[in-house]
Amino acid sequence: MNIQANIRSIFIRNEGRYNHIDGMRALAIIWSFAFHVILLFAEFLPPNETKELFNAPYLRWFLHGHFGVDIFFLISGFLIGNLLLQEIHHTQTLNVLRFLLRRFMRIAPLYYVIIVIFCALAFFTKNTSQNIHNAWANLIFINNFISDLNQFMPWGWSLAVEEQFYIICPFLILFIYRKKLKPHLIISTLLIIGFFINIFLTYKNGYTFYFMIHPALHPTDTTHFLRYYDLLYDKLHTRYGPLLLGVCVAYLVQHESFFKFINLKRWAYTLLFASILTLGWILGRINYGDWEIPLGNFYMATYRYWFALGACALFMLSFSKTLIGRNIQQFLNLKIWYPIAKISYAAYLIQPIVIFITLQRWYHGQHIQATDIVYVGLISGLMTMALSVLLYTLIEKPFLDLRP
Numbered sequence: 001m002n003i004q005a006n007i008r009s010i011f012i013r014n015e016g017r018y019n020h021i022d023g024m025r026a027l028a029i030i031w032s033f034a035f036h037v038i039l040l041f042a043e044f045l046p047p048n049e050t051k052e053l054f055n056a057p058y059l060r061w062f063l064h065g066h067f068g069v070d071i072f073f074l075i076s077g078f079l080i081g082n083l084l085l086q087e088i089h090h091t092q093t094l095n096v097l098r099f100l101l102r103r104f105m106r107i108a109p110l111y112y113v114i115i116v117i118f119c120a121l122a123f124f125t126k127n128t129s130q131n132i133h134n135a136w137a138n139l140i141f142i143n144n145f146i147s148d149l150n151q152f153m154p155w156g157w158s159l160a161v162e163e164q165f166y167i168i169c170p171f172l173i174l175f176i177y178r179k180k181l182k183p184h185l186i187i188s189t190l191l192i193i194g195f196f197i198n199i200f201l202t203y204k205n206g207y208t209f210y211f212m213i214h215p216a217l218h219p220t221d222t223t224h225f226l227r228y229y230d231l232l233y234d235k236l237h238t239r240y241g242p243l244l245l246g247v248c249v250a251y252l253v254q255h256e257s258f259f260k261f262i263n264l265k266r267w268a269y270t271l272l273f274a275s276i277l278t279l280g281w282i283l284g285r286i287n288y289g290d291w292e293i294p295l296g297n298f299y300m301a302t303y304r305y306w307f308a309l310g311a312c313a314l315f316m317l318s319f320s321k322t323l324i325g326r327n328i329q330q331f332l333n334l335k336i337w338y339p340i341a342k343i344s345y346a347a348y349l350i351q352p353i354v355i356f357i358t359l360q361r362w363y364h365g366q367h368i369q370a371t372d373i374v375y376v377g378l379i380s381g382l383m384t385m386a387l388s389v390l391l392y393t394l395i396e397k398p399f400l401d402l403r404p
Contacts, residue, residue, distance in 0.1 A: 006393040010342045013335070018082075020318050021075055023332025026340035028071040033351050033384065035065025036155075037377045040355045042216040044363045050216045053368055055289025063213070063288050069158050070242045070308050072348075074315060076162055077246020084173050085250055092177075096170045102403045103166045107159060107345075109399040110391060114349045115139065118153055121353070144234040147226060149215065155352050157234035164236045165243045173247075187248045194241050195305050201231055201238065202301035209300040212291040224291075228300065242308035249312065253319060268322040271313045278310035346388035346396055354387065355380045 013019065038059055042050045054063065080103070088094055115138055122130035135152040137143035141163040143151050151157065176183050202209060207227065215222040232238045252258040261267055282303050285295055295303075318328045340347075358380040366372075 003393055006397040007389070009397060010339050010389060010392060013338045018078075019338075020329045020332035021078070022341035023334060023337040024071060024075055024315070024318075025344050026337035028068040028075070029340065029344040029347050031062075031065040031071075032068035032348065033065070033381065034062040034377065035068065036352055037355055037373065037380065038062055039214060040352065040359055041363075041368060041373070041376075042214045043356070044359055045216070045368065047216065047219055049368065050214070051289050054213070054217065055287075056370075058370065059373070060286075060288070064283055064286070066213070067283075067304075067307055067311075070304060071311055072158065073162070073239070073242035074246045074249075074308065074311055077165075077243035077248075078250045078315075079246070080166065080169060081173075081247030081250030082253075084170055085254060088173060088177055089254070094170050094174055096174075098404055099170050100166065103163070105399050105403045107163065110346060110396045111156070111159060111349060112139070113391070113395055114353075115153065118353060144236070148229045148234065149222065149226065155348075161234070161236050161239050162243070165240055169243075169247065183251050184248065187244055187251070191241060191244055191248075191305075194237070194244070195302060198232060198238050198301040198305070199298070202297045205231065208294050209297055210291050211286055211288070211295055211300065213288055217289075217291055232301070239304065241305045242311070245308055245312040249315060252316070259319070259321075262316060262320040262325070263322060265322050268317060268320050268324050271317050272324055275310045275313035275317070278306050278313070282307045282310065343385070343388035343392045346391040347384050350387050350391065351380070351384045354384045358383065 013022070038053065041053060045053065053059070084094060084099065115135060118130065119132055119135060122132045131150050131152045133152075134143070134146055134150060137146055138152055138156050138160075141160040143153070144157040144160040148154055148157075172186075173183075175181075176186050205227070209228045209232075210224045212218065212225045212228070215225040218224060262271075285299065285303075287293070314328065317325050318332060319325065320328075355376070358376055362376060362379075
């Protein structure tokens with residue numbers, strides 16, 4: 001193992017067709033990290049201070065960081081869709097076993113190391129609340145089918161969703177091409193089905209869903225939190241929208257007609273307007289502290305699909321040669337994003353542990369100020385980056401190089 005070469009690879013970008021994706025990935029992990037900093041404060045605060053923290057207007061944008069996972073899903077769907085579609089165009093078939101093995105070696109080695117670290121921490125601290133008895137579900141990527149409060153490493157639900165999608169996606173593409181179906185029509189149909197699955201599940205249960213982002217907001221009764229989270233939040237059949245949208249964009253960029261469309265100024269401005277309108281409506285309605293005011297079951301059932309559509313419109317614009325597209329791509333191509341994107345997977349896995357330990361060492365019952373959040377964010381951010389570089393260098397990159 002060449003450690004120096006592995007470290008250099010974090011900072012030296014290989015020229016490719018889709019470098020602007022690095023910017024998307026870096027922004028997603030920063031947004032997600034900021035969200036986890038605030039979220040984990042709630043593990044230490046009394047309920048009245050938790051609500052006050054989540055009501056702070058200056059934190060609202062950071063509390064939207066849970067949407068960072070949807071951006072990760074969109075990127076992941078695009079990248080695996082691009083690989084699979086290129087392979088089937090060149091060979092008229094797919095080596096599904098090789099694809100799944102490559103995906104497993106991309107995700108599993110580092111994930112398993114973090115599982116071992118988390119198990120060790122739970123064992124040495126004698127913390128029974130970590131649900132170590134359910135770690136087996138993480139090992140086989142079905143932990144998202146366990147109730148959230150009983151999950152081991154609950155932030156691993158997104159990896160379970162991705163792995164489950166990876167198993168289905170190559171067979172879906174094979175089916176489409178062997179039956180000579182129109183991919184864009186099949187993908188659109190599946191997106192509409194996913195949209196209505198969420199609506200059906202929401203209204204079938206017959207109770208009101210609330211936007212309660214953390215059980216600590218109502219610690220004496222976690223029913224409202226679990227109703228939404230366990231039904232809609234962490235399941236493949238309710239979250240595959242952005243993954244499938246990513247595959248759809250991968251299909252579009254392989255056709256010249258897409259670029260003729262996206263390079264027309266009027267369509268570029270239409271996409272930009274639609275994206276801003278959609279994202280503004282979705283993000284503007286959420287008030288994290290006043291979760292008792294229902295946003296409506298239709299909103300709760302569909303808001304992530306609308307966000308994914310708005311984010312997808314901006315993603316499509318990043319391929320445009322119009323002034324808007326060039327500006328988006330220029331911003332996402334900034335060199336500062338590349339090293340952050342490179343260690344983003346390790347950072348996503350390790351950040352909750354680092355933030356929690358930082359808070360454990362720092363918090364002693366004092367009232368939380370904005371400066372405290374900045375302090376904890378900076379300290380845990382620097383530690384997360386350092387550990388992520390170490391994990392990438394010693395574990396992630398060597399296994400990436402071993403992939404067939």
